[in-house]
Amino acid sequence: MTIIVLLVIVAALAFWFIGGYNSLISLKNQVANAWKQIDVQLKRRHDLIPNLVNTVKGAMNFERDTLEAVVQARNQAIAVEKQGATVAQTAAVEAQLTGALSRLLAVVEAYPDLKATGNVAQLQEELTSTENRISFARQLYNDTATQYNTKQQQFPINLIAGAAGASVVELWEITDVAERAVPAVDLSMGSPPRRA
Amino acid sequence: MSEEDASVNLFAQQEANRRRSRWLVLGFILFFAWLGFGGDWIAYQLTAGNPPREYHHVVPWFGLLMMAIAAGIAAWIWRTGADRVLWSAGAQEVTTPSSPEEAQLANVVEEMAIASGVPKPRCWIVPDDDPNAFATGHDQQHAHIAVTRGLLRLCSRDELQAVIAHEMGHVKNLDVQLMTLLAGLVGAIALISDGLARVLRGGVRFGGGGGRSSGGGKKGAGNPLVLIVIALWFISWLLAPLITRVLALAVSRKREYLADAMSAQFTRNPGSLASALEKIEGAHAPTSAIKKGSAHLCIADPLGRRINESESWLSDRLATHPPMAIRIARLRAMGYQEQKRSGAFIASPTV
Numbered sequence: 001m002t003i004i005v006l007l008v009i010v011a012a013l014a015f016w017f018i019g020g021y022n023s024l025i026s027l028k029n030q031v032a033n034a035w036k037q038i039d040v041q042l043k044r045r046h047d048l049i050p051n052l053v054n055t056v057k058g059a060m061n062f063e064r065d066t067l068e069a070v071v072q073a074r075n076q077a078i079a080v081e082k083q084g085a086t087v088a089q090t091a092a093v094e095a096q097l098t099g100a101l102s103r104l105l106a107v108v109e110a111y112p113d114l115k116a117t118g119n120v121a122q123l124q125e126e127l128t129s130t131e132n133r134i135s136f137a138r139q140l141y142n143d144t145a146t147q148y149n150t151k152q153q154q155f156p157i158n159l160i161a162g163a164a165g166a167s168v169v170e171l172w173e174i175t176d177v178a179e180r181a182v183p184a185v186d187l188s189m190g191s192p193p194r195r196a
Numbered sequence: 197m198s199e200e201d202a203s204v205n206l207f208a209q210q211e212a213n214r215r216r217s218r219w220l221v222l223g224f225i226l227f228f229a230w231l232g233f234g235g236d237w238i239a240y241q242l243t244a245g246n247p248p249r250e251y252h253h254v255v256p257w258f259g260l261l262m263m264a265i266a267a268g269i270a271a272w273i274w275r276t277g278a279d280r281v282l283w284s285a286g287a288q289e290v291t292t293p294s295s296p297e298e299a300q301l302a303n304v305v306e307e308m309a310i311a312s313g314v315p316k317p318r319c320w321i322v323p324d325d326d327p328n329a330f331a332t333g334h335d336q337q338h339a340h341i342a343v344t345r346g347l348l349r350l351c352s353r354d355e356l357q358a359v360i361a362h363e364m365g366h367v368k369n370l371d372v373q374l375m376t377l378l379a380g381l382v383g384a385i386a387l388i389s390d391g392l393a394r395v396l397r398g399g400v401r402f403g404g405g406g407g408r409s410s411g412g413g414k415k416g417a418g419n420p421l422v423l424i425v426i427a428l429w430f431i432s433w434l435l436a437p438l439i440t441r442v443l444a445l446a447v448s449r450k451r452e453y454l455a456d457a458m459s460a461q462f463t464r465n466p467g468s469l470a471s472a473l474e475k476i477e478g479a480h481a482p483t484s485a486i487k488k489g490s491a492h493l494c495i496a497d498p499l500g501r502r503i504n505e506s507e508s509w510l511s512d513r514l515a516t517h518p519p520m521a522i523r524i525a526r527l528r529a530m531g532y533q534e535q536k537r538s539g540a541f542i543a544s545p546t547v
Contacts, residue, residue: 030313037310125296128353129303136311139464144313 020157024164027148031169034141038172041133042081042094048130049074049101052123056108066104073097087170094134095174101127138172145169206369209454213370217377220443221274224381225266227436232262234429241422273380278332278340278372281379281490285330287320287342297348304357305341311462312364317341324485327351327476330493331363332376339367344483350475358459358469362495365458371451375493382440383489389437452495452518453526460530470527477520492516 053067077093085093105127114120149168152161161167236256243253273280293299301319309316317331317339327347333339341363343356351359366372460466476496483498491498497517 034313037313041310121296122299125300125303129300129307132303132307132357133310136307136462140311140313 017160020160021164024148024152024157024161024166027144027151028164028166030144031141031148034137034144038134038137038141041130041137042077042090045097045130045134046074046078048123048126052104052127055119055123056104056114063107066100066107069100070097070104073100087172091172091174098131098134101131142171145171209369213374217374220374220377220381221270224270225263227432228262228266229259231429231432232256232259234425234432235259235262238422238426238429241419269384270381273377273384274334277376277380278334278338280383281330281332281376281493282320282340282342284383284487284490285322285342285485286324287322287340290319290321300353301343301348301356304353304360308357308360308364308462311361312368312458314339314364314368317364317367319343321345321348322483322485324483325349326483326498327479327496328483328486328498329359329363329495330486330490331366331372332379332490332493333367333372334376335370335373336367339372341367344485346479347476350479351472352468354463354465354468355472355475358463358465358472359495361459361462362455362469364462365455366451368458369454371455375451378440378443379490379493382437382443385440386437386489389433392433449516449518452523456523456527457530460527460534464534466527466530466534470524470531473520473524473527477524496520 049070053071057067073093073096077090077097080093081090105124108114108120108124115124148166151157152164152166152168233256235258236253239253239258240256243251246252290298290302293302298321301321305319306316314336317333318341320340320342322328322342322344324344325346327344327350329341329343329347331339331341341360343359347359348356366375456466456469459469463469473496483494486494486498494517
């Protein structure tokens with residue numbers, strides 16, 4: 001009788017272990033996948049910038065600083081990420097790029113002639129979309145990472161976190177003050193500014 | 197913790213939708229089986245009293261045939277239901293965006309695919325001036341999102357994003373599977389019963405006298421059980437379109453609230469869906485491109501029926517969509533809570 005009870009307990013524990021282990025692994029892979037999504041979108045942004053700069057360069061001779069800041073931020077971001085940066089480092093350089101880009105877009109807004117060119121409007125839409133994609137990818141990453149972190153720290157799953165090779169992952173924090181202020185700038189095409 | 201709850205809910209919702217889809221197909225086939233084998237039984241009773249030389253209905257051909265037809269229809273709808281829905285709405289796929297509007301739509305769909313973590317669905321445009329949108333498809337990998345031209349014209353980028361996020365919610369929790377299946381079955385039954393009604397009307401006029409003159413039928417028809425079954429059998433033929441339609445209605449009301457909430461989760465901006473819904477509600481002309489059979493797929497009732505505006509018991513059963521005013525109010529409340537949590541009210545004077 002006691003043997004049966006013991007067997008049942010052992011079986012229940014084994015099932016619980018397998019379930020917990022698998023859910024941790026699945027979350028871990030989801031986090032990795034979400035991170036890859038961010039990578040794809042960052043790459044897209046880096047590729048888009050030379051195109052954008054070339055298009056507006058001629059018409060914006062007197063805004064050289066703004067353009068140069070964008071190019072510089074982009075090159076720095078690429079250089080840092082090539083060395084295999086941490087989440088925080090990547091976040092920091094990309095935040096700078098975001099800030100530089102939003103200043104450029106604000107400047108473009110100020111030149112109606114420039115905006116009227118079909119090419120620029122199209123690029124502006126592409127850039128708006130890229131910025132959105134990055135922020136949505138970041139949102140998905142942070143949500144998934146938080147879920148993963150919470151799961152592995154909660155009792156009793158924390159007992160098997162070691163066995164599943166789970167460790168707390170870094171969130172993508174918005175560190176730059178300039179980027180926090182970005183929503184105040186109207187980047188979208190003709191939509192009303194968001195209410196505070 | 198709340199995020200984990202959400203993921204558990206999502207998983208439960210997906211499972212519930214898969215289960216309901218299977219039950220729906222099973223119910224559809226069983227209903228056809230009843231129609232078929234019921235007919236066989238009646239025919240068996242009617243021919244049982246015939247002299248040995250005359251025809252006896254022993255092998256239930258009718259039932260077997262109906263089951264095969266039902267299984268065939270269900271399999272066909274299961275596989276091509278989404279194409280049927282898109283085709284009936286006259287939707288055109290956006291493969292290479294040819295105008296800024298289309299480019300924006302393609303971008304927004306891509307963005308929402310990222311936000312929801314679902315593969316990018318194919319996007320379609322319905323040439324109709326009334327603003328509306330729907331999602332259809334078989335699963336997350338084979339999903340379609342369609343919007344009308346009117347929606348593209350009327351909504352700002354943020355609002356379009358919110359509407360697409362709502363449809364993405366339907367895709368993510370697999371509402372699309374159940375709702376597309378239902379649209380297909382409603383269509384199939386309506387078609388069959390229309391056709392049958394026509395045949396029966398012609399047939400009764402044609403063969404009315406002949407049936408009565410045959411002596412063999414009289415013995416079977418005297419049995420009250422046979423009469424009851426015959427009555428039930430005819431009633432179920434007549435009620436079939438009605439039953440499937442009520443099913444379609446019952447299934448879609450709660451889903452809209454859920455998809456609204458998912459939209460807010462993806463965009464983190466419930467206010468933009470609220471203002472999109474206000475615009476859609478304001479336009480409120482019937483979306484003529486979308487037929488009755490697929491009305492329950494849309495973000496707002498394409499037929500503009502009044503019953504959707506109330507929350508009574510009856511409308512709970514007969515309306516496809518929850519009242520717009522309540523949806524908007526809920527979204528506005530979400531936006532308010534979001535702002536309160538992020539401290540926007542305290543921070544705004546200083547920033």
